[in-house]
Amino acid sequence: MDNRILYGIMTLIFNSIGVPCFMQGKTKAGVLRIVFGVITFSVVAVINEIMGIIMGIKILCMSDEEFAAANKAELLMGVPSGKAD
Helix, strand or coil: CCCHHHHHHHHHHHHCCHHHCCCCCCCCHHHHHHHHHCCCHHHHHHHHHHHHHHHHHHHCCCHHHHHHHCCCCCCCCCCCCCCCC
């Protein structure tokens, strides 16, 4: 994941449907976010979106070096968060 700004914006807007997971190549975590969002009648999706707003702001405030050094599993927090591959 080289483009920090694109990733931060996608996390801000589309975290509830797992787009950041798909961008990182974590298809299983992205699909789980969609499935759990549907199963729980969007309760989990709302939680993921709130967390996405927080994470997106955090990512956009980082420098490129900090973003490159960041633990990707930590940035992928959410419900469900998935495991680092």
